[in-house]
Amino acid sequence: MKSAIRRRTILGNLVAESETLPLETRPLQVLVIAGSARRLDGCPGMDGKARFLMHRMLGRLPPRWQVDHVDIGNAHGKPKIQGCNGCVGSSMALCVWPCNCYGPDSDHQPDLMWNEKLYQRLARADAWAIIGPVWWYGPSTNLKAMFDRLVCMSGGNPRPDLIDKKTTLKAQALEKSPLWKELTRNHLEGRTAGFFCYGNEGGNELDDGRRPRILRHKAWFDPAREPYQGDERNAYQGLVWQCRYSGIEVPDDLWRHASVGLGQPYADDQADDMVREPEAMACFDGWVDAFVGHVTAKGIVPGTTEAERGAQSTTD
Secondary structure (H helix, E strand, C coil), X not given: CHHHHXXXXXXXXXXXXXXXXXXXXXXXXXXXXXXXXXXXXXXXCCCCHHHHHHXXXXXXXXXXXXXXXXXXXXXXXXXXXCCCCCHHHCCXXXXXXCCCCCCCCCCCCCEHHHHCCHHHHHHHCCEEEEEEEEECCEECHHHHHHHHXXXXXXXXXXXXXXXXCCCHHHHHHHHCCHHHHHHCCECCCCCEEEEEEEEXXXXXXXXXXXXXXXXXXXXXXXXXXXXXCCCHHHHHHHHHHHHHHCCCECCHHHEEEEECCCCCCXXXXXXXXXXXXXXXXXXXXXXXXXXXXXXXXXXXXXXXXXXXXXXXXXXX
């Protein structure tokens, strides 16, 4: 009896002492993503600029941070990011967080998002740094596909068991029920995202009137109405606003664009050419410094461990 009382006393003292301890601290956790499709071991046989910039950034980040990085480029024979099936268009509750249209290590629908554990890695991080090219007035196919698949981070259903994994009628009923208000939320709320994009704005393909040299019917469009008109960072506005809509902070200062290879043929507009463009490099380094300053001042995002745990696959 005395030993039981003694054990309870010791336990009570330990609990009291633990309540006076400061909250556990941890290093800031950051994920850097290179979003070009080009890879050395892919069809072009050359890495894109995003990979070079990713490694340049890694060398400038504080050594005390825990830094993760991933290149979502097209490696030969490796899985690609599978397309979004638009489940949310049938019901928000049919769009499961994290996406259960695909799963890891599939032999019939291999998916880079799951094979690279991107849902867990995005959930784990306090901040994301996303680097990619401007392709035809927008982000690369790879980045667009990744963000299409991240539609589920904004309000997605964390309980696929309630809809028998993927039953549309049950999902529609759940979406209209009182329970849905308790379930739906922004699953990666509070994180920071920075975007850096770059492009050659037509390279050497344009004539003096800013129309393509090879265009036969030059009167068919007016270059003065071309998108962006000097604000090419807006090529990534869809990704930025998707993040903001999903509760992820994207400060204007962490959303930048650099012009590279202006007037040059593509053959002379590679990563080793870009590094010799001082304005572009200064723009990128300034973006990295602004990213470090903002993320440091903001500090860690609570709940990332729980978020990472909740970002596991539910696909059998």
